[in-house]
Amino acid sequence: MAININPDGLHVFMCASHVIIGDGIAGASAAESIREGDPEAEVTVLTEEGEALYNRILIKEFAKGKLPAAPVSIHDPEWYDERDINLHLDTVVTDVDTDAYEVHTHGGETYEYDKLLVATGGTPTQLPVDNSDAEGVHHFWTFQDARAIKESAADAEKGVVVGAGLLGIDLAAICGAQNVDAHYLMRGESWWRYALSPEGAELIHEAMEDIGVTPVFDSGVDHFETDEESHVTAAVDPNGERFEADFAGVAIGLNFNTEFLRGSGIETDNGIITDEYMRTNVEDVYAAGDITQFHDVILGDRAQNGAWGSAKEQGSIAGQNMVADGPEAEFSWVSSYSITHFDFPFLSFGHPTRGDDSVERKYDDGTWRRVALKNGRVIGGVLIGDLSAQSVLKKLARRQLDVSERTDLLLKQGVDIDAFEERATTE
Numbered sequence: 001m002a003i004n005i006n007p008d009g010l011h012v013f014m015c016a017s018h019v020i021i022g023d024g025i026a027g028a029s030a031a032e033s034i035r036e037g038d039p040e041a042e043v044t045v046l047t048e049e050g051e052a053l054y055n056r057i058l059i060k061e062f063a064k065g066k067l068p069a070a071p072v073s074i075h076d077p078e079w080y081d082e083r084d085i086n087l088h089l090d091t092v093v094t095d096v097d098t099d100a101y102e103v104h105t106h107g108g109e110t111y112e113y114d115k116l117l118v119a120t121g122g123t124p125t126q127l128p129v130d131n132s133d134a135e136g137v138h139h140f141w142t143f144q145d146a147r148a149i150k151e152s153a154a155d156a157e158k159g160v161v162v163g164a165g166l167l168g169i170d171l172a173a174i175c176g177a178q179n180v181d182a183h184y185l186m187r188g189e190s191w192w193r194y195a196l197s198p199e200g201a202e203l204i205h206e207a208m209e210d211i212g213v214t215p216v217f218d219s220g221v222d223h224f225e226t227d228e229e230s231h232v233t234a235a236v237d238p239n240g241e242r243f244e245a246d247f248a249g250v251a252i253g254l255n256f257n258t259e260f261l262r263g264s265g266i267e268t269d270n271g272i273i274t275d276e277y278m279r280t281n282v283e284d285v286y287a288a289g290d291i292t293q294f295h296d297v298i299l300g301d302r303a304q305n306g307a308w309g310s311a312k313e314q315g316s317i318a319g320q321n322m323v324a325d326g327p328e329a330e331f332s333w334v335s336s337y338s339i340t341h342f343d344f345p346f347l348s349f350g351h352p353t354r355g356d357d358s359v360e361r362k363y364d365d366g367t368w369r370r371v372a373l374k375n376g377r378v379i380g381g382v383l384i385g386d387l388s389a390q391s392v393l394k395k396l397a398r399r400q401l402d403v404s405e406r407t408d409l410l411l412k413q414g415v416d417i418d419a420f421e422e423r424a425t426t427e
């Protein structure tokens with residue numbers, strides 16, 4: 001509780017103190033909604049990074065060399081000043097004492113809170129192979145990483161990319177845009193094999209070839225080779241094949257930043273467990289963004305999203321509930337993630353890698369769709385080439401209508417929601 005004294009010096013009043021760890025889109029959105037909900041509250045944002053909120057989605061365009069730095073930034077420090085939000089850059093939280101309602105930092109500072117939000121996201125997983133820390137081997141999460149990648153790729157002639165998912169393809173696209181002759185080393189027989197069938201992935205493989213990136217299947221990295229200056233020179237895959245590279249991009253997943261919560265009593269399991277109101281198991285402690293393993297009311301199960309829109313919404317929901325007396329706002333959201341590197345659109349939505357069934361169709365050489373189902377309900381999917389069905393498919397996912405009897409209708413070019421709604425009302 002912070003004590004404020006009115007300018008007349010006569011009135012003293014107490015206001016709530018909200019501390020937010022992390023100034024990504026989840027933390028910054030929470031700060032904004034707390035300020036909107038309570039003009040008097042003390043709001044403090046602590047971030048390890050040396051810069052205020054920027055658009056993490058756009059850093060790949062910056063690394064491609066196609067976008068100047070300015071549009072990547074979202075808030076400058078004045079944005080926080082104008083809203084009376086205390087922003088502390090370069091501040092690493094080292095532990096949280098939930099009994100004393102205190103947050104401690106690496107600099108020895110203590111911040112007291114009434115309500116705490118943890119929005120610390122993740123850190124890229126290091127490839128556990130020899131020389132993965134060599135010069136020229138890059139992991140990708142921050143604007144700082146993007147600056148290093150941009151420079152390194154601009155100087156490179158040959159590259160390798162590892163990690164057959166949504167961030168790996170960004171690194172492949174950066175190689176393409178920076179004219180790095182690259183091999184994309186993938187573990188299985190196709191890109192993002194948990195969400196796309198080989199037939200769908202083939203469209204992506206062809207698009208990679210078009211930008212000068214060669215996919216290599218049933219591969220990966222056994223170790224990197226380096227020169228006497230510890231700069232990467234090649235990647236050797238588990239089959240013994242050697243790929244020359246003076247640039248390497250690695251995107252094999254995230255480690256969620258929960259280590260500083262050890263001993264706090266906050267329940268974690270590959271992230272922080274929350275309910276649909278973004279509350280953790282510990283009173284007055286909330287979590288939002290990539291870090292949450294939240295109760296997904298649509299799925300009826302625990303879920304995790306790694307998407308900008310979802311992190312923004314969770315931050316906003318957490319902020320509203322931190323200010324309110326009880327849980328008011330509920331997180332109910334179908335996330336989406338698009339790829340804009342190629343001359344056709346690509347969108348994944350919901351939870352395309354989960355489910356107990358799926359239907360898919362290739363319409364022509366550039367158009368493909370897959371819809372993931374669980375218990376006869378749409379829970380996610382991937383659209384390539386033609387995104388016109390996205391809003392209906394997302395609506396079906398949101399409403400959890402039973403589509404099991406007419407899954408063929410999900411693959412019609414124009415999906416008609418009435419056909420499913422009529423069924424639901426006549427049942």
Ligand SMILES: Cc1cc2nc3c(=O)[nH]c(=O)nc-3n(C[C@H](O)[C@H](O)[C@H](O)COP(=O)(O)OP(=O)(O)OC[C@H]3O[C@@H](n4cnc5c(N)ncnc54)[C@H](O)[C@@H]3O)c2cc1C
Pocket residue numbers: 021022023024025026027046047048049056057058059060091092093094119120121122140141142167170257260288289290291305306307308309311336337338339
């Ligand atoms: C290159 C790239 C491209 C992407 N493209 C897309 C896209 O096209 N579409 C899409 O939907 N999503 C995309 N994403 C994912 C999206 O950016 C994330 O889902 C989103 O930014 C998550 O926001 P967040 O606030 O939860 O976490 P983050 O943005 O990771 O923010 C967490 C913050 O907490 C800080 N922090 C961590 N630990 C501590 C600590 N102990 N003390 C203090 N501060 C700490 C971190 O430094 C960081 O600033 C992309 C991500 C990347 C990296």
